[in-house]
Amino acid sequence: MKTVLLLVLCAVVAAACAFVGAVLRGRNKRLLLGRMHGIGSSLSEEFGISVLCSGVGTPECIEALLKSEYTRFEAVVVLDAAGASEAFARLTARYRMIRVEWRGSQEFPEIVVRSLWRSRRRSCRRLVLVDRPQGPEFAPADDWNAAAAVAAYDYLLPVDGRTCLLPDAVTRLVAELGEHPYGTVAWVRSYVGAAVSLVAREAVLAAGGFGADWRRGIGRRNRIGLWEPLAYRTDRPHAAKRCRYATWGLGLLVVGGLAAAATATASGRWTLAAVPVTAAVVAGAVLRARQAVMRVAGGRCISIWECKKSLLKNSQYRGI
Amino acid sequence: MIEQFYIVYTLCAAVLACGFSVGVVGAAVRERRRTGRDARLRTEYLHTLMLALGGDGTQVPYFPLFGRFGSRRLLCEAVAGVVAITYGLNDGLLRRIVAHYRLDRRMLRQARRCRGYRRAQALAVLACLPADESVAAAVAPYLRSRNRYVRFHALAVQLSVDPSHALQRIGDYAYPLSASEVAELMALLRRGILPLAYGPLLETRSLNLRRVGLAIVRQFGIEEAEGRLLQFVADTAHPALGREALYALCSLRRSLLRREVAVFITEMDARERRALLRCMALEGYAPTTMQRLFEEAERPYYETLVQSYKRSLA
Numbered sequence: 001m002k003t004v005l006l007l008v009l010c011a012v013v014a015a016a017c018a019f020v021g022a023v024l025r026g027r028n029k030r031l032l033l034g035r036m037h038g039i040g041s042s043l044s045e046e047f048g049i050s051v052l053c054s055g056v057g058t059p060e061c062i063e064a065l066l067k068s069e070y071t072r073f074e075a076v077v078v079l080d081a082a083g084a085s086e087a088f089a090r091l092t093a094r095y096r097m098i099r100v101e102w103r104g105s106q107e108f109p110e111i112v113v114r115s116l117w118r119s120r121r122r123s124c125r126r127l128v129l130v131d132r133p134q135g136p137e138f139a140p141a142d143d144w145n146a147a148a149a150v151a152a153y154d155y156l157l158p159v160d161g162r163t164c165l166l167p168d169a170v171t172r173l174v175a176e177l178g179e180h181p182y183g184t185v186a187w188v189r190s191y192v193g194a195a196v197s198l199v200a201r202e203a204v205l206a207a208g209g210f211g212a213d214w215r216r217g218i219g220r221r222n223r224i225g226l227w228e229p230l231a232y233r234t235d236r237p238h239a240a241k242r243c244r245y246a247t248w249g250l251g252l253l254v255v256g257g258l259a260a261a262a263t264a265t266a267s268g269r270w271t272l273a274a275v276p277v278t279a280a281v282v283a284g285a286v287l288r289a290r291q292a293v294m295r296v297a298g299g300r301c302i303s304i305w306e307c308k309k310s311l312l313k314n315s316q317y318r319g320i
Numbered sequence: 321m322i323e324q325f326y327i328v329y330t331l332c333a334a335v336l337a338c339g340f341s342v343g344v345v346g347a348a349v350r351e352r353r354r355t356g357r358d359a360r361l362r363t364e365y366l367h368t369l370m371l372a373l374g375g376d377g378t379q380v381p382y383f384p385l386f387g388r389f390g391s392r393r394l395l396c397e398a399v400a401g402v403v404a405i406t407y408g409l410n411d412g413l414l415r416r417i418v419a420h421y422r423l424d425r426r427m428l429r430q431a432r433r434c435r436g437y438r439r440a441q442a443l444a445v446l447a448c449l450p451a452d453e454s455v456a457a458a459v460a461p462y463l464r465s466r467n468r469y470v471r472f473h474a475l476a477v478q479l480s481v482d483p484s485h486a487l488q489r490i491g492d493y494a495y496p497l498s499a500s501e502v503a504e505l506m507a508l509l510r511r512g513i514l515p516l517a518y519g520p521l522l523e524t525r526s527l528n529l530r531r532v533g534l535a536i537v538r539q540f541g542i543e544e545a546e547g548r549l550l551q552f553v554a555d556t557a558h559p560a561l562g563r564e565a566l567y568a569l570c571s572l573r574r575s576l577l578r579r580e581v582a583v584f585i586t587e588m589d590a591r592e593r594r595a596l597l598r599c600m601a602l603e604g605y606a607p608t609t610m611q612r613l614f615e616e617a618e619r620p621y622y623e624t625l626v627q628s629y630k631r632s633l634a
Contacts, residue, residue: 013336038507154595258334261334271326274329283337
């Protein structure tokens with residue numbers, strides 16, 4: 001029994017160390033890519049990315065999307081002009097959108113799109129607005145399918161109304177795609193921060209759209225996982241306060257774990273001491289990883305578990 | 321026996337937990353310094369540099385608090401930042417500053433001390449500093465690093481130190497350049513380090529040089545290179561290069577109704593053909609061109625793309 005417990009504790013510590021190592025490597029790579037100006041500028045034109053937005057109606061989020069310096073990039077925003085008429089009117093007025101012609105897509109024939117709009121402002125040429133009826137059984141996956149039907153590029157990045165991309169997320173994804181031969185990467189996801197996935201258009205098409213579990217058809221060799229944040233959640237009003245409490249809590253856990261272990265070892269109970277000291281290692285690792293993630297996110301409070309939580313809690317995000 | 325293992329484990333884990341705690345505190349202190357003192361000092365150094373560059377450029381300026389912890393790194397970054405964003409700058413004064421304050425030695429020392437991406441970061445800064453020949457020799461071992469970013473930035477350092485041998489060095493680079501690395505080389509080109517003559521690059525046997533040549537053709541819209549691009553498309557030995565050449569032709573909006581292009585397209589798989597159709601629609605090609613290049617079964621797809629395409633209507 002004692003041997004099994006020791007092995008389990010060793011495995012936990014090894015996992016914590018590997019996690020911190022991966023997050024720190026991700027941070028260092030992100031900082032390095034921040035110095036490489038060629039990737040994000042017009043010089044790199046190898047890969048195109050279409051960001052598919054469902055439920056994103058606030059100008060702040062849309063402008064955050066349009067800030068990207070990468071040229072082969074577009075933001076396709078899906079809204080219901082009938083259901084959210086005010087937001088729709090506000091957007092069309094703000095970005096001087098005009099209605100353009102659109103014919104039904106061959107790739108997603110069942111998708112209903114009322115109209116397609118583009119901006120006349122030169123600075124917002126990369127913004128596309130899709131007017132689509134969103135019924136009572138609304139699911140973001142349907143919006144993403146509609147946006148994918150009008151998207152122009154080979155890689156799709158679906159985001160929902162509660163997720164905001166970090167300013168350098170697109171550049172980071174392009175750099176990751178650029179490291180591999182063309183067409184070999186079908187899915188890039190981040191294990192840290194809000195749930196975001198970059199998917200090859202063909203992989204989504206092969207699965208019949210975002211509603212189905214499109215991940216099954218993608219081979220392990222075609223998947224890439226990043227240990228750095230690409231997006232953050234906007235629906236957390238007390239994120240900063242929570243973040244502070246979490247930091248203090250983890251700090252206390254480290255100190256408490258070490259103190260408890262010291263007490264147990266003083267009385268010669270080494271087996272008992274191993275458990276709190278493992279807790280202290282895990283808490284210390286999480287604390288260090290949080291710090292690195294926040295540095296990458298420009299000081300924003302990003303929970304490193306958001307990705308997993310959103311997957312478990314909400315079935316409509318299944319597949320992202 | 322197991323008790324002894326527990327003792328060893330507990331001690332090691334306690335050391336690890338203390339290490340993490342020290343790391344957290346250290347990172348917090350660094351972060352506070354970075355947003356406080358470092359930010360002010362960086363602005364100050366940049367201001368001093370700009371004033372010196374705007375002056376007669378004969379005297380090496382004095383930088384306040386130089387010699388304090390981290391100040392040398394800040395000055396390196398300030399000089400590298402100025403070099404990275406200015407084109408056609410006479411680097412005489414910057415060269416004297418680098419030599420006077422021994423900034424290149426500092427970055428070399430940091431590259432030697434660090435590993436992985438941090439080493440690549442040091443080399444990236446070094447690549448922007450006007451340094452002497454000895455630096456190129458010092459970074460040569462990093463050209464064989466396992467980390468592709470370290471390898472590439474070591475190459476970038478050598479290119480910036482000795483631009484006259486830039487093409488030879490890229491040709492000798494033993495690893496295939498990625499799309500982002502080619503983009504970085506194009507940024508170096510804009511700084512005036514690489515020659516703009518695309519012809520010799522396209523004629524060479526080195527795939528890396530050909531890729532750089534293709535990037536130049538694409539970036540500067542050189543229509544005269546059409547013949548060479550068609551040769552690449554026809555070359556079956558390097559299909560990836562042919563694909564890049566085809567996309568370059570597309571971005572130049574040249575006529576694609578050529579035998580080489582038609583043959584290449586018939587050998588593409590359905591996924592690549594659809595991607596090419598989307599690119600062609602984006603570049604404004606007419607359905608008649610697509611009709612002659614693609615099969616009848618693909619007609620509804622490209623007609624939908626062209627007729628509903630947003631670009632032509634905005």
